[in-house]
Amino acid sequence: MASNSTLDVPHSTSSVTVSIIDATIKMTFPIRPFFNPVVGGVEQLETIAYSFLIEHANGQKLLFDLGARVDFESNAPALVRRLKSFGFNSPSIEKDVATILDEGGMDLRDINAVIWSHHHWDHVGDVSKFPSTTELVVGPGVPKLWPGYPVNQESFVLESDYKGRPTREIDFNNASELGGFRAFDYFGDGSFYLLDTPGHTIGHMSALARTSVSPPSFIFMGGDTCHHAGVFRPSEFVPLPETIIPSPIAPLNATKKLNFCPGEMFLSIHPNHSPTEPFYKIVVDKDGKSLPYIDVDSAYETIAKIQKIDKSENVLVIMAHDASLRDILSYWPTSANTWQADGWKSKGTWRFLADFVSQKVEARY
Ligand SMILES: [Zn+2]
Incomplete structure (x- = not known):
């Protein structure tokens, strides 16, 4: 990987503290409606969701995404019906983010804003658990989806998530x-940006947080721009190496001696045997429509930009559902700001490849 950042971020002496919250969602999703082709015979993938706590030195605290409501059936009825019509099984959700924070000693009155990457059920959480002073921040066009359920019985969003609070x-x-x-400088000091990353839904936003100042480092929170790392890796900027170190299929604590694997092992199951093209393409029907993206052209443009960002050694890319990073990351109340020293990027870049040889997943279906 190149040592220079390809991200042209203006100099700043301000950073934020980022903590990752495991939103305790466990769900499986089928490959075929989302990605093409099936790789390694794996038809379904197990996935999770992350939420991010952003703390600024001025005392402001933000949450970027909230995971899901603890009771899946309490989502808008039209949404629950639609997901079930696709054969989607209710996910397991242990605790919602508000409860995780509360039990960890956070006073929810200290959360200034909840930011939705987008309005889908596995990101919006249950905003009603936050005090009415907590602002809801959304991308362009999202308020056009109001009114939510129950005012609009067919809505996929809930009125209780936005009503009675500043939006x-x-x-x-x-x-x-x-x-x-396009980047919105949230605090006006270059420490935290919201990025306009279209394709998945109306008003989909990602975020870029400055996790250190000198030298600069960043965490890119990609939301649902990609639902699996195989949608944006490998790429011409981050090609599949001839030797993958550490091995994605070795335990994280494997000895150095064993901890490598030939890239050929995965090149052989790559649909085009290409070290510079992602494993997955977006499934598009004959009318040009896609289940995961409302605008496929914009989605590919967004992915192409993320591939360039992914090249930068000082930017850690985390998609909302990247389960391959689960055992590498540390979680709130531990800060994620030392990710570079802790080697999260080098440990995590190719770990998704293990999904393609996962006997556990294959055996279950
Ligand atoms: Zn999602």
Whole structure:
């Protein structure tokens, strides 16, 4: 990987503290409606979801995404019906993010804002558990989805998530540009940006947090721009190495002697045997429609920009559902800011490949 950042981020002396919260969702999703082709015979993938706590030195605290409501059936009825019509089974959700924070000693009155990457059930959580002073921040166009259920019986969102609290719709019209994305400088000091990353839904946003100042490092929170790392890796910027170190299929604590694996092992199951193309493409039907993306062209443009960002050694890319990072990351109350020293990127970049040889997943279906 290149040592220079390809991200053109203006200099800043301000950073934020980022903590990752495991939103305790466990669910499986079928490959075929989302990605093409099936790789390694794996038809379904197990996935999870992350939420992020962002703390600024000025005392402000934000949450980027909230995972899901603990009771799946309490989502908007039209949404529950639609997901079940696809054969989607109720996920297991142990605790919602509000409960995790509360039990960890966080006073929810200290959360200034909840930011939704987008309005889907596995990201919006249960905002009603936060005090009415907690602002809801959404991407462009999302308030057009109001009113939610029950005012609109067919809505996929819930009125209780936004009613009675300040809601801010981010305006990217006069925004600067970062990594090719329109970027909203949230605190005005270069420590935390919201990025306009279209394709998946209306108003989908990602976030870029500065986790250190000198030298600069960042965490890119990709939301649902990609539902699996195989949608954006490998790429011409992050090619599949001839020797993968550490091995994605070895235990994380494997000895150095054993901890490598030939890239050929995965090149052989790559649909085009290409070290520079992602494993998965987006499934598009004959009418040009896709289940995971409302706009496939924009989705591919967004993915192409993320591939460039992914090249930067000082940017850690975390998609909301990247289960391959689960055992590498540390979670709140531990901060994620030391990710570079802790080697999360080098340990995590190719770990998703283990999904393609996972006997555990294969055996279950
Ligand atoms: Zn999602």
